[in-house]
Amino acid sequence: MIDRIHEAVRARGESEGDGDARTDGGTATVADDDAGSFFGSVSRDFLGSLPFWLPPFALMGFFVYGAIGWNFALSLVNVQQFNQPNYSQLDFDQYLRAFGDPSFISAAQNTAVLLVAFTLACLVVGLLVAILVDRHVRFENTFRTIYLLPMSLSFVVTAQFWLWLYNFDNGLVNVVTQALGLGRYKWISNPELALGAVVFALIWQFSGYAMVVYLAGLRAIPDEHYEAARVDGASTLKMYWRVIVPQLKGATISASVVLMVFALKAFDFLYALAGGFFPPKGTDILSTMMVRQAFSAGNRSYAAAIGIMLFLLAIAIVAPYLTYQYRRGEL
Amino acid sequence: MSDNDLSRRSYLKGASAAGAASLAGLTGCLGLGGGGGSDPVELLHGWSGGDGASAFEAMHEGFQKEHDVETNVKPIGGSGNTTLDARISTRLGNDDPPSSWAEWPGQNLTQFTSEDLLGDIESDVWEENGMKDAYLEGPKEAAQVGGSYVAVPTNIHRINNLFFNKSVVESAGIDPAGLESPADLVEAAATVEEETDAVGFSHAMSSPWTTLQLWACVFLGEHGESAYDDFISGEGDQDAVQSSLETVAELSAHFNEDAGTVGFQEANQKVIDGGAAFFDQGDWAAQQYISQEGFEFESEWGHVPFPGTDGLYSLNMDSWVYSADGPNPEGTKEWLRYVGTKDAQVRFNTRKGSIPPRSDVSTEEFGPFQTSQIEEFQNSKAQPPSIAHGLAVAPETLTNLKNAVSNEFSNPSMDAAANAAEAFMNAF
Numbered sequence: 001m002i003d004r005i006h007e008a009v010r011a012r013g014e015s016e017g018d019g020d021a022r023t024d025g026g027t028a029t030v031a032d033d034d035a036g037s038f039f040g041s042v043s044r045d046f047l048g049s050l051p052f053w054l055p056p057f058a059l060m061g062f063f064v065y066g067a068i069g070w071n072f073a074l075s076l077v078n079v080q081q082f083n084q085p086n087y088s089q090l091d092f093d094q095y096l097r098a099f100g101d102p103s104f105i106s107a108a109q110n111t112a113v114l115l116v117a118f119t120l121a122c123l124v125v126g127l128l129v130a131i132l133v134d135r136h137v138r139f140e141n142t143f144r145t146i147y148l149l150p151m152s153l154s155f156v157v158t159a160q161f162w163l164w165l166y167n168f169d170n171g172l173v174n175v176v177t178q179a180l181g182l183g184r185y186k187w188i189s190n191p192e193l194a195l196g197a198v199v200f201a202l203i204w205q206f207s208g209y210a211m212v213v214y215l216a217g218l219r220a221i222p223d224e225h226y227e228a229a230r231v232d233g234a235s236t237l238k239m240y241w242r243v244i245v246p247q248l249k250g251a252t253i254s255a256s257v258v259l260m261v262f263a264l265k266a267f268d269f270l271y272a273l274a275g276g277f278f279p280p281k282g283t284d285i286l287s288t289m290m291v292r293q294a295f296s297a298g299n300r301s302y303a304a305a306i307g308i309m310l311f312l313l314a315i316a317i318v319a320p321y322l323t324y325q326y327r328r329g330e331l
Numbered sequence: 332m333s334d335n336d337l338s339r340r341s342y343l344k345g346a347s348a349a350g351a352a353s354l355a356g357l358t359g360c361l362g363l364g365g366g367g368g369s370d371p372v373e374l375l376h377g378w379s380g381g382d383g384a385s386a387f388e389a390m391h392e393g394f395q396k397e398h399d400v401e402t403n404v405k406p407i408g409g410s411g412n413t414t415l416d417a418r419i420s421t422r423l424g425n426d427d428p429p430s431s432w433a434e435w436p437g438q439n440l441t442q443f444t445s446e447d448l449l450g451d452i453e454s455d456v457w458e459e460n461g462m463k464d465a466y467l468e469g470p471k472e473a474a475q476v477g478g479s480y481v482a483v484p485t486n487i488h489r490i491n492n493l494f495f496n497k498s499v500v501e502s503a504g505i506d507p508a509g510l511e512s513p514a515d516l517v518e519a520a521a522t523v524e525e526e527t528d529a530v531g532f533s534h535a536m537s538s539p540w541t542t543l544q545l546w547a548c549v550f551l552g553e554h555g556e557s558a559y560d561d562f563i564s565g566e567g568d569q570d571a572v573q574s575s576l577e578t579v580a581e582l583s584a585h586f587n588e589d590a591g592t593v594g595f596q597e598a599n600q601k602v603i604d605g606g607a608a609f610f611d612q613g614d615w616a617a618q619q620y621i622s623q624e625g626f627e628f629e630s631e632w633g634h635v636p637f638p639g640t641d642g643l644y645s646l647n648m649d650s651w652v653y654s655a656d657g658p659n660p661e662g663t664k665e666w667l668r669y670v671g672t673k674d675a676q677v678r679f680n681t682r683k684g685s686i687p688p689r690s691d692v693s694t695e696e697f698g699p700f701q702t703s704q705i706e707e708f709q710n711s712k713a714q715p716p717s718i719a720h721g722l723a724v725a726p727e728t729l730t731n732l733k734n735a736v737s738n739e740f741s742n743p744s745m746d747a748a749a750n751a752a753e754a755f756m757n758a759f
Contacts (some may be wrong), residue, residue, distance in 0.1 A: 081442050081726070082423050082424060082446040083445075103734070103738070167589045167593070168588040169587070169588055170589075171589075186588075186591055188592045189536060189741055189742060191741065191742075273537075275413075275594060276413050277730075278539050278733055278734065278737045281737055281741040292730065295413075295417040296730045296733075297726065297730040297731075298420070298442060298727055300424070
């Protein structure tokens with residue numbers, strides 16, 4: 001056995017010394033003109049591939065990153081409604097204004113609360129539902145569809161739907177809380193409850209997504225792991241907690257990134273809920289504030305500055321995920 | 332093989348050239364705008380459905396019957412002109428204005444005139460068809476900014492209304508015509524709740540403008556027109572503002588409990604169903620009664636001016652503005668001259684439920700409710716502009732006022748009234 005390995009290593013050493021032979025065992029039949037020039041081959045590849053990536057790259061660059069850049073430039077000047085920007089005077093006044101503006105601070109706080117509470121709750125609910133569905137219950141596919149269905153609905157529909165559910169007089173939520181002896185609440189107009197009510201509605205809509213991601217993760221875990229845990233005498237709870245859930249790290253990370261980006265975009269839901277630029281007190285988030293400043297108050301530069309901060313927030317969420325993927329060699 | 336190589340290479344060159352060309356083309360598109368006289372007249376408005384859509388359609392038909400001008404009409408729906416405003420704002424921001432669009436007149440127009448985006452149409456439009464003589468002072472003032480005419484109002488909605496369900500108020504023993512002040516209204520609402528199962532006053536608070544509008548009516552009713560004028564010019568009396576907010580807070584004890592989650596149509600439905608006695612809203616609310624089978628004016632529902640505002644006709648209007656740099660200016664002026672005629676205003680207003688700003692329009696074609704409103708309008712001693720619809724204050728002030736309602740007064744109370752009054756004063 002050891003002799004054969006030595007033989008193989010020797011053979012490799014010999015072939016490396018031989019210029020004509022290739023490591024895959026074949027031989028190069030056509031001599032390469034640019035074999036001596038590394039840069040020559042790069043530039044030829046570069047030029048040759050140009051038509052394939054340049055148009056999409058230029059279009060993306062212009063319409064997406066160009067627009068972000070323009071937005072940044074706009075945030076450095078002071079444009080009110082329709083007056084023309086004066087780019088000779090650039091400063092960070094709009095950002096300073098934001099940090100001194102109590103409504104910005106409270107919108108930022110609400111955004112943070114929404115982001116964390118919504119994402120965590122969605123993951124927990126999604127995981128529980130995925131585990132239940134994965135235990136080969138009857139009508140498994142039906143349940144899966146039912147849980148996923150809310151995600152296919154538009155925010156405009158779900159916002160109106162929850163407005164009815166949260167109605168003080170005849171909304172289902174109050175009917176239930178009253179039946180349980182908890183009394184009735186003004187879910188939307190009480191600022192202490194409003195954000196929680198919004199988060200709950202969003203969880204209803206998006207936990208189905210977390211379920212699908214977790215379900216795929218659960219399906220990828222071999223049955224042997226369950227069997228081994230059982231043989232070693234683990235209870236169901238212990239089996240999931242110690243053996244199964246730790247293997248869902250990848251699913252958790254990718255689901256939470258998507259959910260957090262959804263949370264940043266909860267604008268549509270709040271806009272539809274209030275039918276305008278003024279979400280119920282206690283639920284104003286950065287994206288609703290940005291649109292209100294841009295299109296209702298006409299403070300374009302201030303809105304642009306809020307937009308840039310929102311963009312940085314999204315980058316801050318996505319970047320660690322991309323780094324993680326890159327380190328694992330999946331990018 | 333080398334043949335293949337060649338053809339592939341030339342194909343790639345072609346592809347890259349095409350890519351570059353299309354990119355250049357797209358970039359070029361962004362710079363386009365404006366246009367010459369032969370372009371169609373581009374009209375943007377917010378009446379994408381219901382009575383508004385049919386009203387506009389009728390007016391547009393009338394225009395096309397008499398004039399040979401090509402038009403390009405774009406209805407952009409969304410409550411309270413929100414979506415339309417955002418679109419207009421984007422178009423103007425990109426130097427790509429339409430020819431004319433429907434806009435609330437008055438102070439709302441200052442956002443455009445301060446950047447010279449609207450043109451003067453005094454000699455080309457207002458001096459035609461006897462418009463200057465036919466329009467009352469309030470609408471004429473709203474059509475001007477800084478002394479020059481830039482818009483043509485086509486319809487007037489009244490804001491200071493008090494609607495009521497007749498059988499509910501009768502069984503509570505109340506005569507709405509006898510309510511002389513907002514305080515009387517609070518008392519009447521309390522009586523309704525004592526005597527019947529109905530809610531005293533139906534209100535919608537899912538967006539802030541409805542409460543702002545209610546406060547404006549109460550303020551006008553308690554402190555009169557000159558205090559109102561002072562407030563909209565930024566010199567209001569904070570105590571007066573606060574006392575009216577307190578009246579709203581007192582009235583809120585008699586609101587429907589679900590006010591926070593309903594819009595004005597749902598709140599109005601409670602009056603129709605007999606679940607509520609009183610309702611304050613612009614006269615578009617009456618259109619909801621009129622379209623309800625078996626719910627007739629003066630037998631099932633009634634109307635009085637908001638208590639304390641008798642003789643005042645608080646205005647909300649729609650108007651068509653003249654864009655300084657839009658396509659086909661001559662055709663646009665023809666459109667604006669037309670919307671200022673009797674024919675256009677009868678066609679539009681009979682369907683919209685509003686009344687014509689021209690005082691020389693015959694009332695024959697209007698229903699009994701509109702006829703009584705037209706009479707009250709023509710006999711009104713003043714026409715104070717609406718705050719909640721931007722006629723009275725600039726857009727940024729309006730945003731601040733709505734913010735103040737949303738942040739400080741979404742749960743009306745005496746404490747909230749003090750904070751909200753301060754925020755109202757700081758809105759200017």
